[in-house]
Amino acid sequence: MEDFFTNLGLGFSVAFTLKNLFWCFMGALIGTAIGVLPGVGPVATMALLLPVTYYLSPEGALIMLAGIYYGAQYGGSTTAILVNLPGEASSVATALDGYQMARQGRAGPALAICAIGSFIAGTIATCLIVLAAPPLTAMAQQFTPAAFFSLMVLGLVLAIVMASGSLLKAVGMILLGMLLGLIGTDVNTGNTRFTFGISDLFDGIGFVIVAMGVFGMAEIVGNIGNTERRDLLSSKVSHLYPTRDDMKRSSGPILRGTLLGSLLGVLPGAAATLSSFASYALEKRLSGVPAKFGTGMIEGVAGPESANNAAAQTSFIPMLTLGIPASPVMAMMIGGMMIHGIQPGPQVMQQKPALFWGLIVSMWLGNLMLLVLNLPLIGIWVKLLMVPYRLLAIAILFFCCIGVYSLNNLATEVHFMAFFGVLGYIFVKLRCEAAPLLLGFLLGPLMEVYMRRAMLLSRGDPYVFIDWNNQKLSLGFLIVSLVVVVVLVLLPNMRKAREVAFKEE
Amino acid sequence: MRIKVGQDMATGLLFAIIGIGALFIGWDYPMGQWTRPGTGVLPAILSGLLVLTGTVLIVKSLASGDSEITGINWMPLALVSFAVVLFGLLIDTTVLNFGIFTVRVPGLGLWLTMAISMTVCALAIRETQWKEYAIFLVFMMVMAWAVFICALGMPINACPTFAECQVCWLVNTPVRKIYEALLWVVR
Numbered sequence: 001m002e003d004f005f006t007n008l009g010l011g012f013s014v015a016f017t018l019k020n021l022f023w024c025f026m027g028a029l030i031g032t033a034i035g036v037l038p039g040v041g042p043v044a045t046m047a048l049l050l051p052v053t054y055y056l057s058p059e060g061a062l063i064m065l066a067g068i069y070y071g072a073q074y075g076g077s078t079t080a081i082l083v084n085l086p087g088e089a090s091s092v093a094t095a096l097d098g099y100q101m102a103r104q105g106r107a108g109p110a111l112a113i114c115a116i117g118s119f120i121a122g123t124i125a126t127c128l129i130v131l132a133a134p135p136l137t138a139m140a141q142q143f144t145p146a147a148f149f150s151l152m153v154l155g156l157v158l159a160i161v162m163a164s165g166s167l168l169k170a171v172g173m174i175l176l177g178m179l180l181g182l183i184g185t186d187v188n189t190g191n192t193r194f195t196f197g198i199s200d201l202f203d204g205i206g207f208v209i210v211a212m213g214v215f216g217m218a219e220i221v222g223n224i225g226n227t228e229r230r231d232l233l234s235s236k237v238s239h240l241y242p243t244r245d246d247m248k249r250s251s252g253p254i255l256r257g258t259l260l261g262s263l264l265g266v267l268p269g270a271a272a273t274l275s276s277f278a279s280y281a282l283e284k285r286l287s288g289v290p291a292k293f294g295t296g297m298i299e300g301v302a303g304p305e306s307a308n309n310a311a312a313q314t315s316f317i318p319m320l321t322l323g324i325p326a327s328p329v330m331a332m333m334i335g336g337m338m339i340h341g342i343q344p345g346p347q348v349m350q351q352k353p354a355l356f357w358g359l360i361v362s363m364w365l366g367n368l369m370l371l372v373l374n375l376p377l378i379g380i381w382v383k384l385l386m387v388p389y390r391l392l393a394i395a396i397l398f399f400c401c402i403g404v405y406s407l408n409n410l411a412t413e414v415h416f417m418a419f420f421g422v423l424g425y426i427f428v429k430l431r432c433e434a435a436p437l438l439l440g441f442l443l444g445p446l447m448e449v450y451m452r453r454a455m456l457l458s459r460g461d462p463y464v465f466i467d468w469n470n471q472k473l474s475l476g477f478l479i480v481s482l483v484v485v486v487v488l489v490l491l492p493n494m495r496k497a498r499e500v501a502f503k504e505e
Numbered sequence: 506m507r508i509k510v511g512q513d514m515a516t517g518l519l520f521a522i523i524g525i526g527a528l529f530i531g532w533d534y535p536m537g538q539w540t541r542p543g544t545g546v547l548p549a550i551l552s553g554l555l556v557l558t559g560t561v562l563i564v565k566s567l568a569s570g571d572s573e574i575t576g577i578n579w580m581p582l583a584l585v586s587f588a589v590v591l592f593g594l595l596i597d598t599t600v601l602n603f604g605i606f607t608v609r610v611p612g613l614g615l616w617l618t619m620a621i622s623m624t625v626c627a628l629a630i631r632e633t634q635w636k637e638y639a640i641f642l643v644f645m646m647v648m649a650w651a652v653f654i655c656a657l658g659m660p661i662n663a664c665p666t667f668a669e670c671q672v673c674w675l676v677n678t679p680v681r682k683i684y685e686a687l688l689w690v691v692r
Contacts, residue, residue: 055658166513168565172520172558179527179551189537191544194530217589221582224630390632391641394623397585398645401592401622406659414593418586425582429574430516448547460539 007130007357014059014358015365023060024362027067028369035075036381037392038083038223041091044216045072046332047208048399050339051406058340059355063362065336069329070118070366073312074374077114077305078381082107090308093276097293097300104296109242111378113250113298114305115371116242121258121306122367125313128262129360133321133349140321140346143473145453146464148322150477152443152450155326157481158267159439161274161488169432177440178447180205188452200412207331209404209413210441213420214427214434216400220393221425246298253283253303261310266317267326279307313363320356321346325442328435511571517562524555584629592622597661614662615654616646655680 014020027049034045049068053061073091080091081098094114101110143151160170183194184204195201242250257279264275283303284293293300316333318326323345325331334344342348342355349356374381404417427434458464466475510518527548537543593599597612613621623642627633653659658681 166562168558168562169513169516172516172555172562175551175555175558176520176523179523179548179555182548182551186544188541189535189544191534193534193544193548194527217585221578221585224578224581224585388632390627390630390634391638393630394626394638394641395645397588397626398592398619398623398649401589402649402653405593405596405661406653409597409660411593411597411599414596415590418589418593421589422582422586426519429577430512430519431572432516444547444551451547452542455542456540462539 003134004130007134007353008361010353011130011357011359011361014354015063015361019057020060020063020358020362021365023056023064024067024365025369025373027064027069028071028366028373031068031071032075032078032370032374032377032381033071033384035072036078036384037075037396038079038385038389041076041215042069042072043211043328043332045075046329047211047216048403050208050332050335051403053336054339058337058342058352059358061336061340062333062355062359063365065333066359066363067366067369069312069333070122070309070363070370071374073309074115074118074370075381078111078378079385081110081114081301082382082385090273090276090312092273093280093304094301094308096280097295097297100294100296101298101301106296106298108378109246109298110301112242112375113246113302115375117250117254117257117302117306118309119367119371120254121261121310122313122364124258125262125265125310126360126364128314129317129320130357132317133356133360136317137321137346137349143322144471145450145457146467146471147473147477148324149447149450149454150465150474150481151322152324152447154477154481154484155267155324156436156440156443157484158274159436161484166431167488169430170436173427173432173434173437174440177437177442178444180210180437181441181444182448187449198412200410200416204445205416206404206407206413207335207438207442208407209417210420211328211438212400212404213417214424214437216396217417217421218424218428218434220397221421222428223389224393242298249298250302252286253279253299254306256282256286257303257306257308258310261307261312262314264307265311265314273308275311276304276308279303309367316360316363319344320348320359323348324446328438328442331438331442511566511573513562513566513571515574517559517564517566519559520555520562521559524552524557524559527552528556581629584625588622588625588629591625592618595621612662612665614665615649616663617665619646619649651680656684 015024030049031042031045034048035042046065046068050065053064056064076091077094077098080095081102084095084099098110098114101107156174159174160167179194181204183201185192185202192202257275260279260282261275264278267274280293280300280303283297283299284290287293287297287299312329315326315330318324319330319333323334323343325334337344337348342352400417401414405411405414407413424434427437454464455462464471464474466478468475531545531548531552534545534548535543536545536549594610595613595618596615599610599612601608601610620642623645624638627635627638650663654661654663
């Protein structure tokens with residue numbers, strides 16, 4: 001318990017310097033401003049702003065990134081509620097009842113409950129991280145390469161479960177992502193793979209380039225062909241504060257959502273999406289009037305938003321303790337760390353305690369910023385939503401271009417983005433979800449590294465991954481993955497349940 | 506029987522073709538030994554699985570039907586991609602190597618590049634109102650210059666590289682100084 005307070009104290013002393021407060025504020029502000037734009041979720045926002053953090057100190061950069069993340073997430077919920085255009089999968093559940101609330105003229109309370117729920121969830125999840133990080137880091141240091149490998153297998157399997165639509169397509173997208181991740185020089189042998197002799201491919205393709213192409217560009221192409229389908233309910237944001245009744249009805253969902261999200265968030269894979277849907281389903285079941293869900297129930301906004309935020313918070317745990325990017329957002333954080341020469345992993349907590357605890361406290365701070373700053377500013381964000389898409393699309397495209405270009409000042413990388421944009425649009429048309437591709441892209445090269453290490457340590461014996469005596473963790477992860485696959489493939493009921501869960505979108 | 510290429514079929518074909526291509530390219534990559542898996546191991550496994558997944562998708566689409574691919578925005582797709590490619594080509598001096606000959610594309614600088622590539626993008630949008638767009642473009646150009654060149658100090662020019670004008674630099678410096686002063690205050 002003493003550690004708890006010393007660690008928190010250290011974190012506060014870092015996060016509460018004027019400079020870092022400023023960056024956190026700027027991050028939350030800019031993050032919200034960009035996240036509000038329809039079709040731009042946290043990943044795209046962070047990708048756009050990642051190059052900006054290059055110019056800051058390591059602490060400032062990570063704190064600003066965390067601020068951007070929370071800002072973008074809140075901005076995404078705002079768009080989901082007001083325009084019914086969720087910027088990413090995890091705010092889909094919010095849009096279900098949030099948009100209906102907005103149509104009834106209760107957009108204000110819906111937005112406020114989002115911020116309040118997120119803040120409560122963030123506070124509790126931060127405490128959980130502070131409590132859980134040291135023991136988990138100690139445990140992470142016991143992880144063998146085989147265990148790392150198997151954990152990532154589990155992550156990919158879970159990503160398949162989480163993807164909406166066809167299972168086979170999700171599997172293919174993961175494989176394709178992993179193949180794309182292998183492009184470049186093989187670090188172990190120095191051979192180049194799939195580079196087609198293009199020297200700018202020798203270092204591999206940047207994650208940001210793939211993300212911007214597949215998410216940013218493809219989204220723009222998909223949207224501008226269609227006629228304006230936005231139905232903005234901005235005029236109805238009149239009173240902001242929820243009534244006493246709203247608060248009473250939301251308190252349960254917020255707490256349950258927080259708990260659910262915190263637990264699910266630790267899992268690798270698209271945890272934020274799963275937790276928000278799970279929370280929505282849970283609230284629907286617990287509610288006395290499940291039929292009224294989807295018609296503007298505040299429980300259906302409070303639960304998923306809190307779950308999603310708690311999961312977002314606890315998904316920092318695998319990133320901070322193991323160095324594994326459990327989601328595209330975490331990959332962005334890792335990208336931010338790498339820019340400053342910090343290799344994520346169990347050693348960060350010991351080698352850079354100020355950075356580690358400062359970051360954790362600033363996540364909470366980011367949530368607080370949202371509550372005290374963004375809620376009063378909601379009018380400005382609504383104005384931003386009124387900018388017509390015909391101009392927004394051009395602006396977003398320009399920011400994608402200059403964002404990618406500013407990474408390494410390489411024109412070829414902009415061209416790679418164009419390639420991935422076309423590919424991303426093809427995927428949209430074929431109903432292949434891009435998130436598994438991105439996760440495979442991230443985890444593929446990491447898995448290869450750990451596979452090789454494990455094989456080297458076991459002197460070439462593949463039994464190392466399922467050795468009961470020495471590799472209990474690895475065996476455990478693989479068994480869980482297998483169970484998940486078997487349940488999904490063999491039990492038609494489960495498959496139907498999954499399809500139903502995604503149908504509600 | 507006429508076979509229609511639907512969503513699943515097309516996805517299967519895409520996966521299978523990419524997989525076969527990757528198998529083909531990766532054929533010569535060294536496999537190494539069990540203790541030290543070589544460069545080619547993972548590519549081979551992954552592309553093999555990708556071909557398998559693709560094949561299953563194709564078979565499934567033949568067996569149980571498929572949904573049609575609809576509403577491809579060809580023009581926006583082409584124009585938006587073209588806008589991005591143009592941006593990459595024009596922002597700085599690039600040398601295109603076509604094997605037998607090379608083409609040197611002079612960098613047009615941030616402003617002209619923005620004007621050209623954003624206008625190409627605007628052509629893709631049916632609702633574009635050109636007067637409004639012109640004002641918007643100027644606003645974006647000024648903002649991008651202030652943020653990316655003045656404040657963040659990106660190593661690109663606002664004007665074309667061959668113009669060698671010093672005006673930007675003259676304006677840049679005071680703006681940059683103000684930004685640095687602001688940073689200093691914050692620190």
